[in-house]
Amino acid sequence: MESGYVTTPFGRRPMSLGMLASQQLAETIEPGMKRSKWKLFRAICEARPALGVTDRALTVLDALLTFYPDDEISEEKGLIVFPSNAQLSLRARGMTPATLRRHLAVLVEAGLILRKDSPNGKRYARRDRAGTVGEAFGFSVAPLLARAVEIENLAAQAVADRELLRAVRERLTICRRDISKLIATAFEEEVSGDWEGISVMFRTLLARIPRVATTEQLTPILDEMGLLRAEIVNLLEKQIKTQKIDANESQIEHHKQSSNPNSSHELEPSFETKQGETAVADLEPNAGPPDEQRLKQPKLSGNRAGGAADPGAGNNLKSFPLGLVLQACPGILDYGPGGTIGNWRDLMSAAVVVRSMLGVSPSAYEEACSGMGPENAATVIACILERGGHINSPGGYLRDLTRRTERGEFAIGPMLMALVRANGPTARRAS
Structure with missing residues (x-):
């Protein structure tokens, strides 16, 4: 440090034991010690709460460091900066002189800078004929160099705490x-x-x-x-x-009741007929006992041939091509047999798995199959899976759609089209 002795402040500013301790600390800089001034400043910003300085005080410190001529702070290059209040105010974003003095005092009290006042309180430097600074009066940044390790440790702790x-x-x-x-x-x-x-x-x-x-x-x-x-x-x-x-x-x-080995729903025995099949009870009067005929009798959707739908059951809901469903809901493919879905039976099997995964109760899914038809119920489950992040209660949502279907107030088409548009051209398609 250039002074080599204790210096007291100019004018009415009092001396304190803290200032004396900071000056003594500044004398303990290790030989060859140097630090990047801007890396050290960032560390001070990180450790600001521990150092007890305000953000406005850091603005003033930032302005002071711009007057230091090199990027690295070291004793060999001098430790005193001596800007006038006018120049310091400009680089401190136009801070008023009174505010500037107040925050300079905060930096001194925090032990980040030292005052080295001239006999008349002015800040200046004496230079020799070669232009080299011999002695300077202003603010010393020696405490920054002396406390560099401490400041870096405080910054690391602040980052870890954050x-x-x-x-x-x-x-x-x-x-x-x-x-x-x-x-x-x-x-x-x-x-x-x-x-x-x-x-x-x-x-x-x-x-x-x-x-x-x-x-x-x-x-x-x-x-x-x-x-x-x-x-x-x-x-x-x-x-x-x-x-x-x-x-x-x-x-x-x-298993004791069912006589149909091709059941596509383990939970809904009354929906074991694939889309496109016709009822066999009317074609084969001697097909078997009433219970067996009931199990083989399919629920007819409005787009199926062979009979009219029951208006009260909502089975006139239109079903869509499987390829369109998979284009709109590619996420369901992962739950099909072997990770693929090649037909409606695969989709309905995947829907049973997804239904359980989403927390939809068996009763809610059975009501959906009754109200919409098994293919459409599986399609709705695929849509719910695709929109999983936007639906808080999949089970309640499915029950609501089932009730709306029974009243004729719900159609799957707009939901599928919206998902097709959302997935865009990169959506996975059925193989």
Whole structure:
């Protein structure tokens, strides 16, 4: 450092022990120490809360560093900058003189710069005949060089804390979303349990989240939400196990009743006829007993030959070509047998898998098959899968479409066309 001795401020500005400590620290710069002034400034910006400086004070420091002649700060190149208040104000985005003085004092108190005042308080430098600066009076940036390692460590810690807070916020957001949707599913599916009490607990946890939160405040809330989510998942898993047992029993009973080996729906025995087939009960009077005839009797859509649809059942809903359905809903291809869909039977099999994955209850899907026809119900499931991110409750949405179909208020065409346009020319097509 150029001074080599303690310097006191000019005029009425008092001396303080902090200023004395900063001057002593500035004397401890290691030989050959140098730092990029702009990298060091960015580190100061990262560590601003720990250093106790304001953003406006950093604006003044930025302006001061522009007067340092080199990109690297080092003792060999001098550590004093001596701009006038007028020039400093211009580079500080037109800051007024009073505000400028106030923020310079903040930088001095924070131990980032030192004052080296001349006898008359002016800032200037004495140069020799070769133009080399001999002695300068102004602001010393020696503390920046002396505290470079400390500042860099504080900046790294600030970045790590910010990343940790971001990660905790993300986990909390996902946990909130999971709990909210799982509770909604439990209400919709009428799962047994104290869901009102769980909802109250969830709202209480949400009310504890502050608007401006720290990692220390969010971590215990996240832990409690994680426990609540685990409890909810446990209750729902119990319900799933119960449904699997009921489904297995129903499937065993179905195999005892059904005489049609080509069933395309394991859950809906009354929809085992493919599109385009005609009813066999009228053509073959001796086809078998009434129960067997009922299982073989198809639900006729309005576009099928061989009979009129029941207006009250909504089976006059038009079905569309399979290729168009797959063009609009390429996502369903992954759930077909072997990852492909080559016919309506494959699509309906894939729809049963997707129905379970989306959380649509068997009863809701059975009602859709009754109201729309099995091909159209499978098509709607494919559409719901394609729009999964925009539908909060697939089961409720399917029930609503079924009711609208029965009233003659719903058509699949506009939904398919919208998805075709959304997928564009790069959509996957049926092989």
